[in-house]
Amino acid sequence: MAIERGLAKNTVAAYRRDLERYINFLEGRGIQRAENITRKDVTTYSQDVRDGADGGAPLSPRSAARAVVAVRGLHKFWVLEGTTTDNPAAEVQPPAVGQRLPKALTIDEVRRILEATQPETPAGLRDRAILEFLYSTGARISEATSLDVDDLFVDRSNDGPGMVRVRGKGSKERIVPMGKFAVEALDNYLVRARPLLVTKGRGTPALFLNLRGGRLSRQSAWTIIQQAAERAQIGKEVSPHTMRHSFATHLLQGGADVRVVQELLGHASVTTTQVYTHVTVDTLREIYASAHPRARL
Known part of the structure; x- marks a missing residue:
């Protein structure tokens, strides 16, 4: 994201926090290797970050959606790099985020x-x-x-x-x-x-x-x-x-x-x-x- 896609530092930092939280979640479930992650693990993480059941702060729907996108990106990266052959996050969709109209001043x-x-x-x-x-x-x-x-x-x-x-x-x-x-x-x-x-x-x-x-x-x-x-x-x-x-x-x-x-x-x-x-x-x-x-x- 930082080198190949040239994304902003703040964006990279946000995704890094999301992925660190995901790794901590996996370690809490005793999962140490990428190939042992299942779709159920990814789905459970998606649900847990919304209400803080994983031990972290509860996330808003928008932040929870970003967290799932980060996880999907990580698993896609692992497949592209040959770390794993399966992508258990491919069909896990981010939670729906309602359109938030901007609030303007007069x-x-x-x-x-x-x-x-x-x-x-x-x-x-x-x-x-x-x-x-x-x-x-x-x-x-x-x-x-x-x-x-x-x-x-x-x-x-x-x-x-x-x-x-x-x-x-x-x-x-x-x-x-x-x-x-x-x-x-x-x-x-x-x-x-x-x-x-x-x-x-x-x-x-x-x-x-x-x-x-x-x-x-x-x-x-x-x-x-x-x-x-x-x-x-x-x-x-x-x-x-x-x-x-x-x-x-x-x-x-x-x-x-x-x-x-x-x-x-x-x-x-x-x-x-x-x-x-x-x-x-x-x-x-x-x-x-x-x-x-x-x-x-």
Whole structure:
């Protein structure tokens, strides 16, 4: 997965945890060799991880499905490598996962979050910059925290739009435009805050820095977003992905083509992006039902 398929580090880490749990499950059943694993063993594991009967934490349907996919991949790998001749996991299907519609903020809620920073401090300038960046580009939080300063492109001569090189899942690169507000917030951060923060560390090309001058972590960025949402008194759970969902939903509501949104989000398939169209359709239905004189009861 890491070398041949080039998948992201976080994806590889998640599958590693799943497979370590599977190996512990097998050892608990006294199974030491791959060829001794039966379909019943795989099915039992699939059931046990959902309720924690194997001794681990219970998994959500989505995480349990990923765990089964990891096990199926392992057994397929063993067959391809000649470790075993049979694949007892081939017909074990992952548990069904219901479609989870993304939760988007309203435009006013996003504005309140963006304005709930303290721009008079270096940390506040950084927080405003990362919040504006996430909403302006729809980038994943891991993509934002992995950015370097050299990944930014702004055409100063013609007052052109900002552009950024984003490295997505599987190290795939894409170029994404940035809006005026994001460019302005990044400029303020780069001129007034980052030089102060970088002197506290050992020097790094990272765009977003923590208070010690090192690269900002995903966990710290998550905290920045949650604290801004609390200060803005947003009465719902807000995560980095909420900003991404809001970016996509607001673009579609504004008339953007779904394939353009797909490219901006870095989705490999337009099917993944189409989940946002359901949100937009629901919104249209609500507006129609409340506004049309022949739609109301």
